[in-house]
């Protein structure tokens with residue numbers, strides 16, 4: 001498998017820099033002002049209560065939702081200023097740099113596993129079907145799902161579907177992997193395989209933002225943990241700092257409830 005993205009023309013720039021990101025749905029202000037920075041090869045775990053804006057933030061980072069204000073910079077190469085309404089090519093470039101793994105997998109139900117994986121590379125990225133298929137098969141082999149290549153999603157367990165979801169994201173060769181509570185829809189016995197795969201990707205140096213309720217996993221895998229509440233990052237720091245010695249009362253309250 002190809003390595004995670006490493007060298008770029010701006011080696012000093014963080015892979016992702018978000019400043020003052022805002023997003024409302026009608027009068028519901030969901031992201032009030034979000035600042036995050038993720039260095040290359042690092043993992044940011046995003047924790048926070050339900051409705052705090054985690055999914056919306058990830059969707060904004062992926063260009064699936066368009067922020068109302070603030071900036072997103074990727075690798076010092078792509079700078080989007082949402083106060084000035086980014087152009088279509090800029091949004092397309094943002095979508096191309098990242099790939100999302102969804103809570104409910106979001107595989108295309110009418111397509112086989114292999115078709116699900118090569119759809120983006122072939123249709124959106126215009127890569128050759130042969131090359132995309134070869135890469136997809138390498139990735140499927142890696143996650144032990146080669147024999148499922150011609151199955152449809154409904155024939156797979158939730159854990160298998162999510163591993164296909166992760167392979168589908170990797171097949172896009174993104175600089176940034178975004179995970180939206182990747183294990184929260186899974187039966188407990190299926191969570192381990194998916195977390196193990198994400199941990200391997202972290203070890204390989206993929207840059208990732210992971211919204212998760214798996215605090216033990218966040219503690220082990222993340223380089224930084226950010227606590228979001230009411231659309232604002234209230235606290236961020238090393239896993240030990242935020243999870244073991246939280247400073248903000250809301251972080252303490254949130255963690256106590258999960259214990």
Ligand code: ADP
Nearest residue numbers: 025028030048049050051052053054055056057
């Ligand atoms: P979390 O992932 O932390 O649970 P979300 O980002 O899913 O939080 O949701 C935050 C708030 O944004 C919720 O109040 C939700 O109802 C609202 N919201 C999210 N997406 C939409 C949408 N497409 N239209 C209207 N409201 C939305």
